[in-house]
Amino acid sequence: MLRPVLACCKLYISESRNKAALVSIERAVKLLSGARIINKFEDETYNRVGYTLVSKLPPNFSSGDCSLKDVAFAMVKAALIAVNFNSHSGTHPRLGVVDHICFHPLGIASMEQTTYIARSLAREVGTKLEVPTFLYGAAHEEGRTLDSIRRGLGYFRPNTRGNIWVGGPNSQHLPLSPDEGPSHVDLSKGVVVIGSTRWVDNYNVPIFSTDFSAVRRIAKLVSERGGGLPSVQAMALAHGEGTIEVACNLLEPSKVGGDQVQIEVERLAKEEGMVAGKGYFTDFSEEKIINAFLDYKDSSIDH
Known part of the structure; x- marks a missing residue:
């Protein structure tokens, strides 16, 4: 094909x-x-x-x-x-x-x-x-x-x-x-x-805390800029009461994906005495995007 x-x-x-x-x-x-x-x-x-x-x-x-x-x-x-x-x-x-x-x-x-x-x-x-x-x-x-x-x-x-x-x-x-x-x-x-x-993937990991300084440290340490995972950018963002997210851009998701980011954020959060929740992607993968377009039948999709 x-x-x-x-x-x-x-x-x-x-x-x-x-x-x-x-x-x-x-x-x-x-x-x-x-x-x-x-x-x-x-x-x-x-x-x-x-x-x-x-x-x-x-x-x-x-x-x-x-x-x-x-x-x-x-x-x-x-x-x-x-x-x-x-x-x-x-x-x-x-x-x-x-x-x-x-x-x-x-x-x-x-x-x-x-x-x-x-x-x-x-x-x-x-x-x-x-x-x-x-x-x-x-x-x-x-x-x-x-x-x-x-x-x-x-x-x-x-x-x-x-x-x-x-x-x-x-x-x-x-x-x-x-x-x-x-x-x-x-x-x-x-x-x-x-x-x-x-292609860039976006992956966010919630940390159940209100300590912005600590979560900012985690975001910095998980990112390439802070000496962490290559091709990963990260920042700490407030996301509702009692939750701060480590929001990540995965610039080369075929090399460093969401699973690796999840493990690293969990490890860093534990060192800070915090608990990290399960992260999530904000979009489909590149392959799923292509397949969704090719299989598209309706005029609109709601998510």
């Missing part, structure tokens, strides 16, 4: 409590053809929703015809209309109404193809919607990383007490120059970060 030429777009929006807003965002997908929502992950504590879109790729990118880009743009536009960043709050860091978009090649698709889509979407978001847009991964000429942009824009620092992020940025002036769009930010919209990378 021939392997498919597919691309995946993971699109994260800073809203999950306003159901009317989500309906309007998802309606944008139904009005266009080609790309499908394969997974939807909502978290009301984080006040964040992640959509996984998949489509076949066109044979000729130079025509500018790409349903995945068109659907992603429509969702971004709908989100900016439906959600006011100044009114948003949650325990997950974010930079804008549409916080993060990443494209991944699937099947026999190439990184060059998803890079083209990412850059094309960034141009449209920046110019047509007038939102400062930053590129990372293969979409950036120098391969800038997602976490370096986030650190430069203050993503990891809560802007209020209680480890909660509330409202938009404090200033219209950005500490970094965007790759597309205006150099100043509309406080009701924030900024968008768009990238193209190989």
Whole structure:
């Protein structure tokens, strides 16, 4: 059987409590053809929703015809209309109404193809919607990383007490120059970060504690940055009363997967005198994403 030429777009929006807003965002997908929502992950504590879109790729990118880009743009536009960043709050860091978009090649698709889509979407978001847009991964000429942009824009620092992020940025002036769009930010919209990378898994492990300092130590020690597991990024996030999650990006899940992260977090938590719960993935695996698209029959999937 021939392997498919597919691309995946993971699109994260800073809203999950306003159901009317989500309906309007998802309606944008139904009005266009080609790309499908394969997974939807909502978290009301984080006040964040992640959509996984998949489509076949066109044979000729130079025509500018790409349903995945068109659907992603429509969702971004709908989100900016439906959600006011100044009114948003949650325990997950974010930079804008549409916080993060990443494209991944699937099947026999190439990184060059998803890079083209990412850059094309960034141009449209920046110019047509007038939102400062930053590129990372293969979409950036120098391969800038997602976490370096986030650190430069203050993503990891809560802007209020209680480890909660509330409202938009404090200033219209950005500490970094965007790759597309205006150099100043509309406080009701924030900024968008768009990238193209190989597949990334997201795996979160709950720790039953209120000791943020200790869980931050665990997150640092489990991450490559802190000398822990290679290709793992991690941060500590409040997730309900009495629980803090070690939220991990697995940049090379075929080498270091959720099982290894689970074991290491449990070990580190035990050393701190804490108990770690069973972790969970926020999306399907790459293989399941492909199979779900190929087996897709209905016009919508609810999770």
